[in-house]
Amino acid sequence: MHSQNKKNVLFLCIDDLRPELASFGADYIISPNIDKLAEEGRAFHNHYVNSPSCGPSRFTMLTGHYGIAGNDAIFKRAKRLTKNTSSVTPSMPEWFKNNGYTTISLGKVSHHPGGLGGKNWDDPNEIEMPNAWDKSLMPVSEWQHPRGAMHGLANGEIRGKSKTMSVFQSTEGEDTIYPDGHITNKALEQLEKLSKSNKPFFFAVGLIRPHLPFGAPKKYLDLYNDIEIPKIPHPEKPTLPSTWHKSGEFFRYNLWGKDPRTDEDFAQEVRKHYAACVSYADAQVGKIITKLKETGQYKNTIIVLWGDHGWNLGDHNIWGKHNLFEEALRSPLIISHPNLKRKGKKTNAIVESVDIFPTLCELANLPKPTFVNGTSLISNLKNPKKKGHFAYAYNGSGKTIRTERYRFTLLKKGNKELYDHKNDPYETENIATEKPKLVKKLTLLINTKIDQNKNQIKK
Template identity: 35%
Template sequence: MAEFRPILVTMRKLATQIGICILLSTLAFAQTAKQARQGPVPRNVLLIAVDDLDNHLGCYGDPMVQSPNIDRLARRGVRFDRAYCQFPLCSPSRTALLTGLRPDSSRVYDLQTHFRTTVPNVVTLPQHFKNKGYFVARVGKLYHYGVPRDIGTSGLDDPLSWTTVRNPKGRDKVEENLITNLTPKRSLGSSLSYLAADGTDEEQTDGMVATEAVRLLERTKDDPFFLAVGFFRPHCPYVAPKKYFDLYPQNKLPLPAHSPGDTTQYSREAFWTYPFNWGLNEDQRREAIQAYYASVSFMDAQVGRVLDALDRLGLAENTIVVFWSDHGYLLSEHGQWMKQSLFEESARVPMIVAVPGAEGNGGASPRTVELQDIYPTITDWCQVGTPAHVAGNSLLPLLSNPKSAWDHPAITQTDRKSGMGRSIRTERWRYSVWENGQGAEELYDHDRDPYELKNLAKESGFDEVKRELRSRLLGSTAKVTK
């Protein structure tokens, strides 16, 4: 019998190995069958909204502003170099993106009108995902808030859009009495005002927004989620911990070189800030710019905390991350501040879209795109269908090849007492027309005039360019949802 023992041992080992293989095959089959019954694994959404952020960021070529976390997001996604808002004012812009309706369809042009009063049955972007069974949460500002007035409340929110909401309120709200206002005749929500704050990042409202966002990621990591994270900074008042102010010594801050120049070439409606620079001298302008940059870097650090959590929890491999600002922001270019103009610095926004495994990741797209494109891009990538009312175009082709063929101009509009101003932006041209009773026009050649200092609208030789752009611009306004 002894001579058979090695054979018996070998047979036992072989039987054990065969049993393990059968067990593993059974488990794999069961898992495959389970996935087949459940369908493909749902894709997640992380939507990061920022308030009043322009393109002064490292990844957009700014040598001064420190934004390492937004920069690293750009390296893992596609940076859109010509992205534009639909309306350079918080509520109309956010309403357009989140409802999928252009301003002339939602008829939201101000900070008071709620879209449910004008288009009560529209299905918003987050609501669409909620209807698909996702956990849908909002932290901070997505729809309009009055800042700083409404911090800690739901502001002009839409309850139908969310499963749950979080409304943090930090010491920036509590310590408003410490804020320096360089424009004391203006309220804090529309002022050049700042505070180099004591304390930690986590004590500020945006720090609390990041903390709540991380908690929600930890809570929902095993379920399909749509998480919308809205940061308040760099919206005024520019409040950030003092260490961020120290990054930007005032004596090293350059002022924009381009001033209004010959103002007779523009219509009166082109300007929102009167008097130019609100009468601030150069030192005061540098104070405001320092505070704005400090707020940008502070906000960037909070974005980094959320991105770190996404990576730590292993969620980045199945989550689309979309970073955007509701409009641009002027820092004394053209003698203007903030938004509400059709100039490039007001209409252009930073926008970064990162999807796992996209061929274009790490690249930059020179194509003209809009915030209106975010809704169909997210629904397209997540394969949840896109409602028929949604305007804009899915950006998935540009996420595969950022320089692929694309012929979609960007449309921006803003309101004045004398009527609406509308602007169309192609890769070369910006053409604007004002409903001021005279139809004042502006035409800028961005190949030769990136700062829009030379209005060509009244010069000879540009009639055909104006005619084509005007036709496309006014044709787009006719395509609205009634």
């Protein structure tokens, strides 16, 4: 067993997880294990990702930098590394590795599960994050390859023609009839090995659900037989220019001729299957944390649970992510560490994903990375009432900032959106024309961030 002077890090990434958790206010969701972690840690109820898609969001979390909006953001960073190593700053796992940690990635931590490129995401010559991991693992079992597992349904079904694959599914069986069950079992094996090492570990585990298609063992859907999922609070399509889109990722699947935008019963059915996937992911989190406790390393481990972005379940007439509304950008963040005081007290501070890298370094007593865009959240861990800072995000359509009261979005074509969360928490009334002075101030603020982002990309 390694020295207790250095804290381990267990980093749990959950794909497409909006704050659809009991501990974050969705009391109809069955998520006891994540809720328990929130009771033992600090839940950040106003955590925002820096981009509403898997690749660029994970880029910011893993590097502490703002970046580009495409899902290939991490691979593009890898290409820059091959050309000039000195021009690219170390990633978070690389920073820990350089400071004496064993670093292991399992499942979907970067954009591709297993961290490789190629046709089926299994080419060892195409590494998504060079220099980051001692081992990068992805058990594919009957799903043939990482690409198959990423979009897999029960018992080895992989996506060929999307229209022939069901958008949701509920099949009888154990957790291992879907890919996350195998990821979890591999995580338990690795924790057993890591606990016996003389080195501290940075172990990142990425679960795939609730990413599309919404497939989970039937026992998790059965949990919701007698539970009423609340109706969508604002299903209307925005009338003014915005980052609304046609939900192409969702509608590429087989929907049996139904449309949740016009069929309320079908919309509720989809949302129940999403909830089942959340409960399935929650069960995997429970198994992993239980194993950590069994190894004796729990009291020496910093635990982070992070959703890589939110997901619109019909909000704003969108079924998916890739937009700059609140639902796509807000995701759960929980940080637990051995010396945390006032456990279980949530914080409403505005924070963002780039803050995670410097925070973990400070918690682990590692040298501070001076090259990151993020700010350490230590003060918020010490005092849950401490205020945060505004959060910046971007996609291919525009840029946005979220302050304590407002969301301001600047679209590429020059259109502006301003929402007052004090009076309009669902972002349904654009008041940009009513507050020209505030819009001018926020435009200057967002342009400063855009310039900072451009300079960072050049590096």
